[in-house]
Amino acid sequence: MFKPAVLCLALTFAAVPVWAEPLNYNVVSFSESAVATVNQDLMTANLRIQEDGANRQSVSNKVTERLNALNARIRNDKALKGALVNRSVYPRYSKQKIVGYTDTAYVRVESKDFQALSKLIAASQNEAAVDNLGFSVSAEKRSEAVNELSRQALKNFTARAKVLSETLGFGGRYKIVNINVQSDFRSYGKAASPMVARMANMEAAGAAPEMNIEEPGTEEIVQTVNGSVQM
Structure with a gap:
């Protein structure tokens, strides 16, 4: 005599919608970068x-x-x-x-x-x-530059997120959904010239001339922050 009640209860629970996660409304994705030119040391x-x-x-x-x-x-x-x-x-x-x-x-x-x-x-x-x-660029100098650029890129990211939130009418409020930081290294260096290579292979009786290096080149370091925020 209790079977109909049990069946009714089971159907009642089955009809209740289950929301595992809230829908991601008002999500904006964008990126910001910070760039520095570092001398090769x-x-x-x-x-x-x-x-x-x-x-x-x-x-x-x-x-x-x-x-x-x-x-x-x-x-x-x-x-x-x-x-x-x-x-x-x-x-x-x-x-x-x-x-x-x-x-x-x-x-x-x-x-x-x-x-x-x-x-x-x-x-x-x-x-x-x-x-x-x-x-x-030496490992120590590159690490120092990357750390500083990461801080700057993240500041740029959060500043833009606030601007977007204010512009879209959310009063500057936002939550970071996801974030990814990427590094890019672009070298503008100088390889050994043919003259240097030939000079090093010469067999000279006296003292060999020394190279004068004034412009070893530079490396451009770019830190990019990609992410999404929810207003």
Whole structure:
């Protein structure tokens, strides 16, 4: 005798609408950016030490000697930071027979002191050749710029959200629905000129001239805030 009542109760609950989330009315999406131009403060040189010869041990010994001499110069100047990137030895063939060996070592050196690195390159011409030379913004300087631009971009975003709210008649009131911050880096740097590369490969009896670096280049850093607000 209780079955009809139970059925009626079940139907009553089923008919009640369930609102899991409010509808997102009055949502506006937009973006704001902050831009800064930063001077490139880090100079990086990729140096190559290479020897060829018929005897593998003799070839490798010569490369090791030259590598030790280069590393000693790097260690003597605290402004320089060097690292052995790669070293390899491979045989040279002629008519399927080994006729010699080539030993190559690659060293990357970086410094914020451009003059110190230029002196190292000039002093090491007998030990290493410059494969390439470039400039960039150091990690510390880039992080500092990104943090400051993020603050500015977020201020721009919230200021515009308030203006939109006032203009649309909501009295400057709004809630942030979602937000996304993106970074963009655009380098306007200078690579090593052919003259620099040739100069580094020359075998000069006297002291080699040093490079004068006045304009290493710049990097444009852009922080963009994309998001949505609900009025």
